[in-house]
Structures are given as structure tokens and as C-alpha cells.
Amino acid sequence: MTTSKELFARAIQSIPGGVNSPVRAFKSVNSDLLFIRKASGSRIYDCDGAGYIDLVMSWGPLILGHAHPVIVNAVCKAAESGTSFGAPTEKEIELAEMICSMVPGIEKVRLVNSGTEATMSAVRLARGVTGRDKIIKFEGCYHGHGDSFLVKAGSGALTFGEPTSPGVTKGTAQDTLVAAYNDLQSVQALFDRHPDEIACVIVEPVAGNMGVIVPDDGFLPGLRRITEDNGALLVFDEVISGFRISPGGAQEYYSVTPDLTTLGKIIGGGLPVGAYGGKASIMDCLAPDGPVYQAGTLSGNPLAVAAGIAMLDTLKKENPYASLEIKSQKLADGLRNIARNAGVDVCINAVASMMCMFFTKGPVRSYENAVKADTGRFARYHKKMLDQGIYCAPSQFEASFISTAHSGSDLDAILSAARKAMNYF
């Protein structure tokens, strides 16, 4: 069997950094990255013959676990009828109708191929509809690698210390205003300074890219009020939270309805799908009926749509949200007790089945709090967990995800490993 080390040596000859997405490089946890051979249920298996309980779950899509038979069968069956037509299919209507029926703020939806495409398109639509150029994002939030978003961004951009990426022009960056998460005054101040210039506020309603940060009670309703008062659109980037924290995402969970919603990850069941949707009056401004252009060769791809329908169908039938929340709380409470008994300062933020353990004293309710976390301690904890067969996200500034495939014994194994890893400093 070719080892991960050997594969990495080969990969860097033809792929930048040996990976197709930077966060996979394990750079911030000073570990050799693992090449994965296969995965099933709650487990992932590397090319070195080791298996792990997976808390990354492909960064969020796999709420039903790896290789769920319903998803796999749907994709295989769809492939037998062709992999792409570049023409509309009935199944795209079926998936669109499911999304519209589940997500409160979506009356019409456009399928794309990634979360980045969804957020880029939603912001272009907001600019096109309002005739305004500027957008507000929040420091530490990540909305994909579109130029407008790589300004004080989270996820890998934060992990690798490049929150504002080279290659983003000054012209683009000047139209991206940055506010502080959970700080409504910082948002109001930007509207006061730029009256009638701001097309939208885009926010992760539950931040998942600077670790997990939960919105303060008044934060989301406050954003709804401020955007309405100032003629700007409110965009909820629910690429992580969509279908994750409830069937209707964060907008259902917190009862705040945005003008536009972006989706990804779970919606494709692990295949490349993104989507953006909102009020019909806004979405009808998109080509071919409206002037705002957005397109995609593989948008609504039959295989990805089949996976999405199978995923949402199963979530509707099984409604696993209550049991996922119980599992997640058990893990979070267990980790809190372990850290307390070990005398280690941690703050664990958890919403439904997404969580993050910050190696810093809480509360962590802002980017400023989050970046105080001890990333060196996190790296040592990560390595010790990996050595014990637990695959955590290779960055302090990412979320961990529980799926329906994680069993009680999986959670016990994670806690047992954490007990050893917490003392390993």
C-alpha cells in the first residue's frame, strides 16, 4: 500500500501544496497530512492502514455519515442514465421544490456547484437589485474564496494567517466593509458612514469558520432591522448551518428570515452542490428573465441533484435533529468535564450538531475572543487525538460535526481519547 508520505511526495509534483484545498494540508497542526482511501459511517480510513472516528465529516456535508447507502444508490442509479445533459431535468425541479418547502426565506432557488459560487452569485444579485456596490461581511466569517470575501476572512484564510488574500484588488477590497460579529453598533456605524451605498450584509448566522461562534440573542434580529431600515438585503450564508442545525437552517432555528440564503455542503450529500435562493421578486432578477447574470455548465447536475434529493428526503423522513443535538451535547459536556478535571482552560461553543473547543477561557463570542485561543495547545491536542484514532478538524478555527452515524460508543471513544490528549502537554 502506498503510504500518505509517498503520495504526498508525488502529489506536490503536480498539485499546489499537494492538496486541492488548503485546509486539508494539516499545516497549522504541524502534522503530516493523511491521504484517505475510503470512509463509511462515522469512520474514515487513511492510505496507511489506519482508521479514525471522523469529526470533520468532509467539513459538514455528511450529516448522515460517510457512504450512506441511500445516497450512494441514488448517485449510482442516476449515473446509469447519464452524468450531465446541460439541459433542465425534472429532478432539478424536485430538489428546488424541496428546498423551497424547507427553508423559510426561499421562494425560488438557483442550483450552483459550490458554496463559493452560491455566495458570489447572491452578492452579485444583491448588488444588481439594489444598484449599490458595497457589502458588509464580518471579520472571521468565511464565505468561500470569491474576491469580495477574502477580506479578513475565516477558515483557511485565518488559519494560515492570510485573512486578506494577495490577488484581491484594492478596487474589490474597498467595496467590502468589515464589521465585528455580535456587534450591531459596528454594523450601524458602517451604514451611517456609507448611506445608500451598501447592497447587503452577508453573515454566517452561526459562525463556523473562526471556530463556532453563536449569535447573541439580539444579533440576528438586529441585522434584520438595520438592513430593512437602510434598504440593504440581508444574506444568510447557511452553507454550514443549512439543514445542519434544523430542517430550515439557522433562519428557522432563530426565527429570523433573510432576503437571500446561500446553501452548500449537506445539500449535495457530499457531491458538489451549492444553491442560493430568496424572495421570488429578487430571484426573478436573474437571467434569463432578469438582467443579473449567473450561469454554470454543471449546475443542477443529475448526480449531485440525485444525492441532494436522497439527502433531504432522508432528513425529512428521519428528522434526526433532536437526537443529533443530544449526542452533540453529550460530547460537549463530556469534553468540558475532562478539561475542567485536567485544569485546562477551554471554551466549547455548540449549536445542534456543530461545535468547537477553543483552548482559551470563555466566553468566545467574537473574532477577538477566538484568536486568543492557544493554537499551539490545539495542535498538540489534535496530534494526540489523531494518534488515538480520532480525526479532528486540523485547525482551531473550524467546526467539528456529529452525524447520525456516530454511535454512543464512538462518543465514549472520543471522550476517552480526549482524557489522554488533554493531559498530554
Ligand code: KE4
Ligand atoms: P465551498 O466553495 O468550499 O463549497 O463553500 C464555501 C463556504 C461558504 N460559506 C461557508 C459558511 C463555508 O463554511 C464555506 C466553506 N467551508 C470550508 C470549511 N470551513 C470549506 C473547507 C475547505 O475550504 O476546504
